[in-house]
Each structure stands twice: as structure tokens, then as C-alpha cells.
Amino acid sequence: MKNLIVAILVLFSFTVNAQVTKVSLQASGLTCSMCSNAINKSLKSLDFVDKIDANIKNSTFDISFKPNTTIDLDKLKKKVEDAGFFVANLTATINFDNVAIANDTHVTVGNDVFHFLNVKGQTLSGSKTIRLLDKGFVSAKEFKKNSSLTKMDCYKTGEENGRRIFHVTI
Amino acid sequence: MKFFLYAATFLLIGSAKGQELFVYTEPASNMAAKSIGIRAKSTFQKSELSGENVYGLNPEIMWGASKNIMVHADAFFSNKENKFTATGGSFYMKYRFFSVDEVHSHFRMAAFGRYSFSNNSITEYATDLFGNNTGYEAGLVGTKLINKLALSASGSVFHALDNGNQKFLYKSRRNGINYTLSAGKLMLPKEYTSYKQTNVNLMLEFLGQTNLGDGASYIDVAPSVQFIFNSRVRIDLGYRYPIVTNLQRDIAKGALLRLEYNFFNAF
Numbered sequence: 001m002k003n004l005i006v007a008i009l010v011l012f013s014f015t016v017n018a019q020v021t022k023v024s025l026q027a028s029g030l031t032c033s034m035c036s037n038a039i040n041k042s043l044k045s046l047d048f049v050d051k052i053d054a055n056i057k058n059s060t061f062d063i064s065f066k067p068n069t070t071i072d073l074d075k076l077k078k079k080v081e082d083a084g085f086f087v088a089n090l091t092a093t094i095n096f097d098n099v100a101i102a103n104d105t106h107v108t109v110g111n112d113v114f115h116f117l118n119v120k121g122q123t124l125s126g127s128k129t130i131r132l133l134d135k136g137f138v139s140a141k142e143f144k145k146n147s148s149l150t151k152m153d154c155y156k157t158g159e160e161n162g163r164r165i166f167h168v169t170i
Numbered sequence: 171m172k173f174f175l176y177a178a179t180f181l182l183i184g185s186a187k188g189q190e191l192f193v194y195t196e197p198a199s200n201m202a203a204k205s206i207g208i209r210a211k212s213t214f215q216k217s218e219l220s221g222e223n224v225y226g227l228n229p230e231i232m233w234g235a236s237k238n239i240m241v242h243a244d245a246f247f248s249n250k251e252n253k254f255t256a257t258g259g260s261f262y263m264k265y266r267f268f269s270v271d272e273v274h275s276h277f278r279m280a281a282f283g284r285y286s287f288s289n290n291s292i293t294e295y296a297t298d299l300f301g302n303n304t305g306y307e308a309g310l311v312g313t314k315l316i317n318k319l320a321l322s323a324s325g326s327v328f329h330a331l332d333n334g335n336q337k338f339l340y341k342s343r344r345n346g347i348n349y350t351l352s353a354g355k356l357m358l359p360k361e362y363t364s365y366k367q368t369n370v371n372l373m374l375e376f377l378g379q380t381n382l383g384d385g386a387s388y389i390d391v392a393p394s395v396q397f398i399f400n401s402r403v404r405i406d407l408g409y410r411y412p413i414v415t416n417l418q419r420d421i422a423k424g425a426l427l428r429l430e431y432n433f434f435n436a437f
Contacts, residue, residue, distance in 0.1 A: 026273060027273075028271035028273050028275075029272075030274070031274050031317055032356060032369060032398075033364075034369065034402075036362075036401075037365050037402075040365075041202075054365075056365070057362045082202060082204070086271045
């Protein structure tokens with residue numbers, strides 16, 4: 001019984017609150033400013049997006065968010081694709097509250113489940129920048145190359161038992 | 171109050187359009203989903219047969235149905251034979267089925283189809299589904315972007331019908347192919363610092379047609395210059411002229427002026 005209580009407490013200690021403070025996204029398939037503006041306007045239409053600092057030359061968009069909103073990284077990707085382009089790279093800066101992570105392991109942070117790949121076991125504390133490795137967040141070539149980092153099925157689909165799993169690295 | 175807020179947001183959101191580079195052809199790229207574009211094209215040509223100056227007006231609405239499908243609807247007006255009247259319309263649909271993107275580059279392919287109707291008098295053997303002939307067309311287009319240079323090629327098959335009471339001149343030889351090759355380059359700005367900078371693109375396009383009945387063909391060349399203001403408004407200026415032809419034409423050579431404006435539609 002005591003072991004069960006300890007186990008439950010340990011389990012709950014992994015469910016801590018996360019906070020995405022900003023996202024930096026690079027889009028692929030474009031050069032001109034009208035195309036960049038199409039992505040800019042598409043991203044701005046999301047209700048949780050506050051400001052976007054667009055660098056037309058590098059096709060990068062630094063996104064800051066409105067307070068007390070749920071940030072959905074998949075919606076950011078969809079908005080870039082709706083504009084007619086794709087995401088080449090996405091990094092998210094998150095405030096971690098003493099989250100222990102291990103390589104090739106799922107960890108729940110707030111309402112999101114992360115699957116850390118190519119990392120050393122460590123405890124994340126304070127502001128850290130993670131990079132997404134899921135399909136559609138990196139080039140097709142890189143996604144194929146990174147499949148050697150895990151044997152778990154969730155890498156291919158970004159899901160497990162209907163739950164979204166974010167594949168990330170530091 | 172809420173209405174004004176929505177209207178203001180609607181106008182501020184403005185252009186959310188994809189890369190639509192070329193003047194005389196459509197690339198494989200698509201507009202942004204849920205966006206609407208409007209165009210007004212004017213052509214200033216000369217009839218080879220009658221010597222008269224022919225002015226054509228072509229308003230067009232473009233709709234991004236999804237990230238892969240877009241639809242155009244066109245109306246045609248002309249003052250051929252000295253009266254300015256509506257001469258027909260056209261529907262066009264494009265489906266982007268392949269896209270490989272890298273930073274600052276892409277390769278895309280799309281399939282397209284067009285149906286046009288016209289009541290214009292038929293005075294040439296060439297088929298023009300952009301205001302002069304009734305018929306339908308289906309084809310493929312591939313576009314490659316490498317940094318500031320875009321290359322596009324298309325091929326399509328068409329079938330010409332009669333314009334109502336007007337018989338298609340070629341009688342039974344109603345099938346043909348259209349083929350195009352386009353190149354465009356971003357000339358200005360040299361370096362991007364803001365959405366407010368004016369963009370200048372230079373294009374060179376080749377447009378060809380071959381009648382499958384007897385092999386008669388033409389190839390036209392069309393250089394053009396394009397200005398994009400504030401990343402919203404686009405103005406195209408072009409001139410098209412035949413360089414090779416053994417397919418009888420009437421209205422072939424001439425200048426083009428086109429204005430385009432884009433909206434992001436929240437529907």
C-alpha cells in the first residue's frame with residue numbers, strides 16, 4: 001500500500017506546469033515578401049498569437065503569445081501550410097519547473113507529452129529552448145534520418161493511443 | 171461596433187496569398203487557403219485581318235478553396251468589330267498534388283482544367299480559350315523556385331467547340347496542345363528589410379500551340395515586368411508577339427496591363 005502511494009506521488013510529480021514563452025519558426029518554399037506576408041497574416045489569425053517579428057530574408061518568424069492562452073504548435077504548422085508553404089524548423093522556448101527528462105522517454109509537462117530524443121538524462125529548470133522533430137516540422141530528409149533515434153511507433157505518427165506526442169530535442 | 175471591428179480586421183489582414191508569379195501563365199503554386207484575389211486585365215491588340223485596334227477587358231476572381239485547390243472565374247469583354255460587348259467567360263481549377271520545399275526553394279506540380287465559352291466571331295485557326303473560343307483544356311504544370319529565380323513549364327490538351335452559331339474554322343481538327351515555358355526573376359529589392367518595399371520581377375515567357383489535326387503551330391514570346399506594392403497590390407505590364415507561326419492567327423500581338431488585389435477571407 002505504501003509503495004502504491006509513493007508510486008502515485010512520483011507519477012504526479014512529473015505532471016508540472018509548462019509555459020511556452022516564444023516560438024521561432026522557419027518556413028520553406030519561398031523567397032519573396034508577398035509570400036512571407038501570406039504566412040505572417042496566416043499565423044496572426046490564430047487567437048493565441050500576440051506579435052510576429054518576421055525576417056523576410058531568412059524566412060523566419062519569431063512569435064510571441066498572449067498571456068493565459070493555450071499555445072498549439074500543430075496549429076502554427078497548419079497555418080504555414082494553409083498559406084501554401086511548409087515548416088523547415090521550429091524551436092519553442094519553455095519555462096520548465098524542475099522536470100526530469102531521460103533519452104527516448106515520454107514525459108508529461110502540463111497538458112503536453114514530450115518524447116525527448118538525442119538528449120542526456122537531466123533535470124530541466126528555468127527557460128529552455130527545444131526543437132521539434134515531428135513530421136512536418138523538419139525537412140522530409142531530416143525526419144527520415146532521425147528515425148534511427150528511437151524504435152517507438154509514436155515517432156512516425158506523432159501520436160500514441162490517440163494522444164499527441166511531441167518529439168523534441170534540446 | 172462588432173461589425174466595424176470585423177470589417178477593420180478583414181481589411182487589415184489583407185493579403186495572405188501564395189506565390190503567383192507569372193503574367194501569361196499560372197504556376198504550380200497555390201494561393202493561401204481561404205484567400206480571394208481579384209484581377210482586371212486589359213489587352214491592347216491589333217487585328218491582322220481587319221487592321222482594327224482591339225481592346226479586351228478580363229475581370230477575374232480567384233479563390234483559394236484549400237491549400238491545394240484554387241478556382242478562377244473569368245468574364246471577357248471586347249470591342250472587336252467596333253462594339254464593346256461581353257464575349258464569354260471561363261472557369262479554371264488547379265490542384266497542387268506535389269510539393270517539395272526547402273528554405274528559399276521548391277519544386278511543385280499541379281494539374282489544371284479549364285472550360286471556356288465564347289460568342290465571339292471566329293476569325294482565326296488558332297484556339298484561344300481566353301476569350302475567343304469555346305472549349306475545354308486539361309494539363310499539368312511544374313514550377314521550380316531557386317532563390318530569386320522561378321522556372322515553370324506546362325503542357326495541356328484542348329478541344330475546341332463551336333461558338334454557338336459560329337463554327338470553329340478548323341472543322342474536324344478541334345484537338346490541339348498548348349505548351350509554355352516561363353522564367354521569372356526577382357530584381358528588386360536587393361535585400362529584404364520590410365513588407366513595404368516595392369518588389370520588381372522580370373519575366374520571359376514562351377507560349378506555344380500545335381493543332382493535332384495537321385501539326386500547324388505557333389510560338390509566341392512574352393516579356394513582362396511586375397510591380398508588387400506593400401506586399402498586397404500587383405501591377406503587370408507585358409507585351410506578347412509571335413516569333414514562329416504557320417497556324418493562321420488574327421489577334422496575336424499586343425500589350426497587356428493587369429491589376430491584382432488580394433484579400434484574406436475568414437470564411
